[in-house]
Amino acid sequence: MIFQTPTELAAALPRPMRLAGLDLGEKTIGIAIGDPGHHVASPLTTIRRTKFTKDATELLRIVDERQIGGLVIGLPLNMDGSEGPRCQSVRQFARNLAPMRDLPIAFWDERMSTMAVTRTMIEADLSRAKRSKVVDQSAAAFILQGALDSLHRGR
Numbered sequence: 001m002i003f004q005t006p007t008e009l010a011a012a013l014p015r016p017m018r019l020a021g022l023d024l025g026e027k028t029i030g031i032a033i034g035d036p037g038h039h040v041a042s043p044l045t046t047i048r049r050t051k052f053t054k055d056a057t058e059l060l061r062i063v064d065e066r067q068i069g070g071l072v073i074g075l076p077l078n079m080d081g082s083e084g085p086r087c088q089s090v091r092q093f094a095r096n097l098a099p100m101r102d103l104p105i106a107f108w109d110e111r112m113s114t115m116a117v118t119r120t121m122i123e124a125d126l127s128r129a130k131r132s133k134v135v136d137q138s139a140a141a142f143i144l145q146g147a148l149d150s151l152h153r154g155r
Helices: 006-012 052-065 085-100 113-123 128-153
Strands: 018-024 028-034 041-048 068-075 105-109
Touching: 006 018, 006 068, 006 105, 006 128, 018 052, 018 085, 018 128, 028 052, 028 128, 041 052, 041 128, 052 068, 052 085, 068 085, 068 128, 085 105, 105 128
Parallel strands: 018 068, 068 105
Antiparallel strands: 018 028, 028 041
């Protein structure tokens, strides 16, 4: 089931369960995981994209392994808030994933997430090689943390 907000997603969880954040890129899927109390997001891993079925199978393996109850997927809105082709692609990924598993999904505005994470890594003096290994999962954590923070502001 696809929800409009993280609050609706959290309410649909059968009990307090972890959420995962996804940063869906054209070449990779960055994955982050939150704690069961929905307070902190941490980078987890990156999946190198191939074909949808293989990518989804790997993602669902991680969902099962980590006992994840729902997904927050970054929605790459344009700077003016409109949706372009990348948003359509992300929404299609969610629609294709939904029938494979009864897993609640919500979207979160991810504008500037990769840029913000990259800037922070540069300020921390991480080499380009080290940044490239973790930028997608770190962007997923940035996305998930924004959604988790919104849950607590709404309480």
